[in-house]
Amino acid sequence: MSRGTMPTVHAGYMPLLDCAPLVVAATEGFAEAEGVHLAITRESSWATVRDKLAVHHLDVAHVLAPMPIASNLELAPLNTPLVVPISLGFGGNTVTVSRALWRQLADLGAPSDFDAAATAAAMAALVAARRRKGEAPLVIAVVHTHSAHHYELAYWLATVGLIPGRDYEIMVVPPQLSAAALAAGHVDGFCAGEPWGSVAVAEGVGAIVTTKPNIWRSSPEKVLGVRADWADANPDTLDRLVRAVYRAAQWCDEPANRPRLAALMSGPEYLAQPVERLLPALTRALVAADGTIRGVPDLLTFSARAANFPWHSHALWLYTQMVRWHHAPLTRAAFATARDTYRPDLNRRALTPLGAPLPSANSKIEGALAVETPVGSASGRLTLGPDGAFDGQLFDPDHALDYLASLGFAMPD
Amino acid sequence: MPMSDRGAEKPLHILVLDPNRIRASIIEEGLREAGHTRVTVLGAETELMRRVVEIDPDVIFIDLENPNRDQLEHMLAVSRAARRPVAMFVDRTDQASMEAAIEAGVSAYIVDGLKKERVKAILDVAVLRFNAFDRLQRQLESAKSELAERSVIDRAKGILMRSRGMSEAEAYGALRKTAMNQNKRIIDVAEGLVLAATLLKREDEP
Numbered sequence: 001m002s003r004g005t006m007p008t009v010h011a012g013y014m015p016l017l018d019c020a021p022l023v024v025a026a027t028e029g030f031a032e033a034e035g036v037h038l039a040i041t042r043e044s045s046w047a048t049v050r051d052k053l054a055v056h057h058l059d060v061a062h063v064l065a066p067m068p069i070a071s072n073l074e075l076a077p078l079n080t081p082l083v084v085p086i087s088l089g090f091g092g093n094t095v096t097v098s099r100a101l102w103r104q105l106a107d108l109g110a111p112s113d114f115d116a117a118a119t120a121a122a123m124a125a126l127v128a129a130r131r132r133k134g135e136a137p138l139v140i141a142v143v144h145t146h147s148a149h150h151y152e153l154a155y156w157l158a159t160v161g162l163i164p165g166r167d168y169e170i171m172v173v174p175p176q177l178s179a180a181a182l183a184a185g186h187v188d189g190f191c192a193g194e195p196w197g198s199v200a201v202a203e204g205v206g207a208i209v210t211t212k213p214n215i216w217r218s219s220p221e222k223v224l225g226v227r228a229d230w231a232d233a234n235p236d237t238l239d240r241l242v243r244a245v246y247r248a249a250q251w252c253d254e255p256a257n258r259p260r261l262a263a264l265m266s267g268p269e270y271l272a273q274p275v276e277r278l279l280p281a282l283t284r285a286l287v288a289a290d291g292t293i294r295g296v297p298d299l300l301t302f303s304a305r306a307a308n309f310p311w312h313s314h315a316l317w318l319y320t321q322m323v324r325w326h327h328a329p330l331t332r333a334a335f336a337t338a339r340d341t342y343r344p345d346l347n348r349r350a351l352t353p354l355g356a357p358l359p360s361a362n363s364k365i366e367g368a369l370a371v372e373t374p375v376g377s378a379s380g381r382l383t384l385g386p387d388g389a390f391d392g393q394l395f396d397p398d399h400a401l402d403y404l405a406s407l408g409f410a411m412p413d
Numbered sequence: 414m415p416m417s418d419r420g421a422e423k424p425l426h427i428l429v430l431d432p433n434r435i436r437a438s439i440i441e442e443g444l445r446e447a448g449h450t451r452v453t454v455l456g457a458e459t460e461l462m463r464r465v466v467e468i469d470p471d472v473i474f475i476d477l478e479n480p481n482r483d484q485l486e487h488m489l490a491v492s493r494a495a496r497r498p499v500a501m502f503v504d505r506t507d508q509a510s511m512e513a514a515i516e517a518g519v520s521a522y523i524v525d526g527l528k529k530e531r532v533k534a535i536l537d538v539a540v541l542r543f544n545a546f547d548r549l550q551r552q553l554e555s556a557k558s559e560l561a562e563r564s565v566i567d568r569a570k571g572i573l574m575r576s577r578g579m580s581e582a583e584a585y586g587a588l589r590k591t592a593m594n595q596n597k598r599i600i601d602v603a604e605g606l607v608l609a610a611t612l613l614k615r616e617d618e619p
Contacts (some may be wrong), residue, residue: 045479045481047482051520052515056512057516077489077522078501078502145483177482
C-alpha cells in the first residue's frame, strides 16, 4: 500500500513503558493494517507534548490521564480542546524512596510487600518524628502537576492525615531524571512510571515502597489525547487509529511478545535502558525493599479487563482530586466538561466493528469490585476489576458532589 | 505592587533558561541589541528553580526540548515564593506568533499585566535568534559532515595512488567512475574502499 494514499497521523510520546501501545501500533504494523501512517515523535516534557498539540504540530499524543481534563478546563499555561477515545492501559507507577528513607520507614514498621496502608502508617510516624526533631519536610517528586501520580500520592498520604505543602513538599522532576534526583538527595522519594523506579533500585539508590495498583487498583494512567478539532474533522481516521492502538495494546499484554517489546523499548529512541531494567515491570514482578522479588499482578496491564476503556468515572475521580487540591474550580460547567473529556462513545464507535468485549455502561462505582469479575457486555466475555482505592473508600460518580462535600467543597448555585 | 507602575516602562528582567551556552549567548546578544539591559542566563545549575524564584523575572524563555519545563511550570503555578502569575504567550489571539515560537523551539512565560506589544517585540527577538541558532547549527553539522566526507575521499584516493600507482586525478576519476557504474555516491564507494583496505591490511603494512 503506497504511503501516499494513507492518511498520516502525527503522534507524540514521552519515554516511558506505558507509551508502548502507541509505539507498537506504529512499529509492528497495526496502524498500517488499518490504512493509517502513524508518525510518532519523542518529546522531552509533558509541557511540550501539550504545546505541540495546541499549535497542531501533533494530532494525538500519549498523555497523562488528567492532562486532557486540565486542558479542557483551561488550567495549563497553554490549552486546547482534547478528547480521550481510548486509554493506554492501567499504569506502572511506583513510589520509590531513598535507601536512607527506607531504613527509617522500616524501623517504623513499613513492610516490604508494597502494602499501601502499612507503608502510609510508617510515613505518618516518620513525618511526626521529623517534625519533633525540627527536620525539614520530606520532598517527594511527581512527573507533572496534572498527573495521576500527583493525585494518587496525595490521596494515599491524606488517608493518614498528611497534606502536601503542610506535612511534605511536592516537586516536579521528569521521570527519566528521577533516579538521579534521588541519588543526589534533591528529593527523598518519587512517584514515576516504570522503568524509572526499577532503574533507581538497580542503581542501588532507591527502594520501591508501594505501587499505583496498590493505591488504586485498575486505575487510569496514560490515555490517548486527541485534538477535538482533528477528531471532528477525521472521524474515520480516528476510528482506524483507535483500533490500531487497541490491537497494539492487546499485543503488548501477551507474554509471548514480551522479549520483543522489551528489546524495542530499550532502544535509544524510546527508553535507552538495558532490557534487564524493563523486565520487572513487563513481568509484573518488582524488586521489593528487602531485595526479594514480588508479583504485582495489576501492574502495567495494557489491555485486559477493559484497560483501554475511557470510563466517565475515571475522569470524574481525577476531577474530584483536582478540585480537592485546588487545581480546578468546582462548577456545574467544569464538572460536565471534565466528565465529557473522556469519550466512551468514540471508543465504542471504533471498537464495536471488531467485536471487542466492551462494557455496557460508561461509568462504574470505583471500588465495587473486590476481585476480577465477569460483567455484562454486548459483545462477549468481559471481566473487570478488582478496582478501587486501598482504603476501601468507594467512589460513586453519581454521588461525586457528596464526596466533594465531605471534603469541604460545595458547588456554587 | 500595583500594575499601574508598569506603565512607566521599567526595564523588564528577562531570564533565559538554556544549558546550551552558544544558543544562550546568541539570544542574550539579540535581546541586548534590542535594548534590553536586564538579561540573565541560567544553564543547568543545581537549585535551578530556587534561582528562578530569587530572580523573579518578568519574562522567561526556555527551549522546547528542555526536560525541566514541567518543573518550571509547577513552580510558577504553586510556589508561594513566585509572587506573580505567569502565562504563556500572553496574546492567545496571535496564533501565528505562538506557532512561530513553537516552531522555532522556544517557549515563553510572561508575567501578568504586561502590554501585548511589548511582549510581542521581545518574543520576536527570541524567535529570530532561536531560528538563527538553528540555521547556524545545521550549517555547522553540514560543514562537519562535508569535512568528514572529504577526509574519507582523501584516504580512498591515497589507497588507490599507493596500491595502483595512480595520480591523484586518476584516483578520483576511478572513484567517480565506479560510483556512476554502481549507481552509488562517491562517498559510499570511498568508505567501502577504506573499510576493505583496513580489513585486507597485512600486519607488516603501514
